Amino acid sequence: MLPSFSDDPFLLLLQSLAGEHVHFFPKSGNAGDGFIAHATYELFKSYGIKFTAHHQTDTVRSGTVLIGGGGNLVEGRYDDVADLIRRHEAVDRIILLPHTIVGFADVLSRTKQNLTVFCREPVSHRMALMNGASEKNTHLSHDVTFFLDDSFFARYFQAGSGSLSAFRTDGEAAGRIPIPRGNVDISMSWNGDVWTSEEFCGHATNSMAAFIAPFEMVRTDRLHVSILSAFLKKKVYLLPNAYYKNRAVFEHSMRSRFPNAIFVNTSADSTEPDLEGHGTLPDADESARERRWRLELEEARAVIQELKEALERETTQREKHQRALRLQKDRWDLSMRELRSELENSDARCLAGKHREDELLLELARTHAELKKVLASSSWRITRPLRVVAEGIPGGFKEQIRKIIGKSN
Secondary structure, rough: HHHOOOOOOOHHHHHHOOOEEEEEEEOOEEEEHHHHHHHHHHHHHHHEEEEEEEEOOOOOOOOEEEOOOEEEEEOOOHHHHHHHHOOOOOEEEEEEEEEEEEOOOHHHHHOOOOOEEOOOOOHHHHHHHHHHOOOOOEOOOHHHHHHHOOOOOOOOOOOOEEEEEEEOOOOOOOOOOOOOOOOOHHOOOOOOOOOOOOOHHHHHHHHHHHHOOOOOOEEEEOHHHHHHHHOOEEEEEOOOEEEEEEEHHHHHHOOOOOOOEEEEOOOOOOOOOOOOOOOOOOOOOOOOHHHHHHHHHHOOOOOOOHHHHHHHHHHHHHHHHHHHHHHHHHHHHHHHHHHHHHHHHHHHHHHHHHHHHHHHHHHHHHHHHHHHHEEEEHHHHHHHHHHHHOOOHHHHHHHHHHHHHHHOO
């Protein structure tokens, strides 16, 4: 571990879990997510944390659930992590490892209950708090991969030559520059819910490191390709992805630690560096000071623009949730009115039934009193012998005697 991370809230949490058993759900995705899972398994070993690794479709009923870090809690784009959190609302504790977060106010509200959230950059941290997350259980940290030592990939260190273009070919690409000829989207070498094996994650990450090692320079919009390349001491040019993730993580965790890594802004409304051949190095004869000033100016513009776009998205999502809540409240109010009406009708029917029961009981009492009078009358006693005799007389005579008895009564 790096000394500068000794106070990091995420590492303090891991220290508190030393010797315990947890249920770990590594985030499904590409080889970059495998790199995150590999770093997480290394931290588990360092802190003596016992674990059971689960696939995304698994559900546990109790204990502590750790959900792998990454960029999956992004409303309108990914919802795997949100579903995992909702599905485990009854467990003792849920811990979301360092993540980029957009939206999902309903999920973040669970930080007031059994959810602890770690954000891997300040933009997500601020927006999570804006969305109602509990300050006590929402923490700013770093992407899990940054907790590896600088020498972790030392066996792959080499000067290298030439450049590697490793740009996204999926839906998270910003689409601001054409994909260069000879591009290798190495992150897609593996993809899916395949990171539950500690050994496999190590092999997949090391294979990426071995592939990158022979190059001198790497140009990419894949965040974890840029991080791995920076660990390998390559000259790294990181471009934006479709939202603020790359810029935010670069500013928070990469800029000061990896001086050979540069963020290249390609926002359509900002002045771009002179990128020859779609994202190559700036001109070699440009002075270092001019290049630094120009990049810093563009970085500031991009940060402002991305924060503005993020705020607009958050506002839209907030309004969407408010409308949904109003509709839900209207439905509940209607249901309550219908229920109250049904209860009132039921009470009326019960009251009517009670009145009818009282009337029948009163009628029964009157009938019983009349019967007692008949049984106590002298005519009933006098005619009793005749009734006894009549029981043994054939049908025709029996009927005549009954008529006589009836007349006498």
